Amino acid sequence: MQRYFVAKEQMGDQEVKITGEDVKHISRVMRMNIGDQIICSDNDSRTVSCRISSMMDQEIIADIIESLAPNTELPVEVTIAQGLPKGDKLDLIIQKGTELGAHTFIPYSASRSVVKWDHKKAGKKVERLEKIAKEAAEQSYRERIPVVLTVQTLAELKKQMSQYDSVILAYEESAKEGEKSQFASALSELKVGQKIMIIVGPEGGLTDEEVRQLCSEGAVASGFGPRILRTETAALYALSAISYHFELMR
């Protein structure tokens, strides 16, 4: 069934009021009519199935049939801190990362980031990325749209690390320590409801100095297997592995 996110104030006890672009999507793209059912989520804790009862040009009303128990969110909160990559790679990371359950995306500017975000245009860029996240969240049946923060410096990123229970830095390890990789060990210690940050470098990777700085703040460097992954693949690997660990293995 088609899913839509609405603001909290649009979801009442008895009915949901749909406005904006979703009105067009329901009436013109999906060609739905009165009586058709949809699912609405308030992007927090409430997801309901409902039936369209009124359609106007700017507003659609749907009567709530029942509340649905949320169960499509990852059991741990995953933040992807992504070194600004080239071209439209950030779009891909946010679309696929949303499907795979990410909670927050933090783009940051690394020494080897070729792309720079003009401060004037940053607002528009974030808006565009938020739209990609919203659409991917609807398509993948998420209950929550991931948060996309504006671009940060490495210093700003470092300050936030203390809020996390675990911080993993994607890094081509020269050798594994012990039986498991650092990443698998970190996941074994992480508990349901806790927060993990995955830091990925831009194309060309982080500099030794950046790695040293992040690790001195508590980030743990870990490889994601022996192959060299492109920057946009690393985040997707981490999210898939976290889902496998927390959702499929138990």
Add this chain to the structure above:
Amino acid sequence: MQRYFVAKEQMGDQEVKITGEDVKHISRVMRMNIGDQIICSDNDSRTVSCRISSMMDQEIIADIIESLAPNTELPVEVTIAQGLPKGDKLDLIIQKGTELGAHTFIPYSASRSVVKWDHKKAGKKVERLEKIAKEAAEQSYRERIPVVLTVQTLAELKKQMSQYDSVILAYEESAKEGEKSQFASALSELKVGQKIMIIVGPEGGLTDEEVRQLCSEGAVASGFGPRILRTETAALYALSAISYHFELMR
């Protein structure tokens, strides 16, 4: 160090002969000179580091310095059977799937595949996909270029399933059975060196009849977490989870 795949006959005991497009890449793109080092792999079991000793327009000779132990291949052979998707999604699946360690790709035509491969053009399409696989294998330091087969029917795909130790069908399970998902159980039983096939439907999924047919031949339907993944994301999830299971957890 830059990596190149060469045919078996191009790799001698003492030297490697590089021909074709790689000559241009070494001389014009990388601007290398005599004395520079590269790594060459024969796409089977031999990977060597070598030093360029002669550069001509059509041929570069590099003297072998030493053999390198191969260690970037997944410990199990993974075949991705992908229902033909729309647009350039197959390119993405092959590029990212190669980075993540896939051994073979089998595109197949499913009931809901919108795209059809014209038999006359199939050869060219496979050639293009093979080129994507070769480039991604070089970039990710693979020792082996994945095999890309030409498009198959579901009947042809079914015939090949008996060659595999495990066949997983990506499917939105209504409920998990027991403690682990079917996919995690299958990976627990799979041994190093064995072969696993992951079957992914096209956009819109496989029909109930297709699922029934594949399962009656031994495929095990398994979900990849509670979120609905796009077709191009499912294969990448499976490969990441397999790497995590076999390369990071042990």
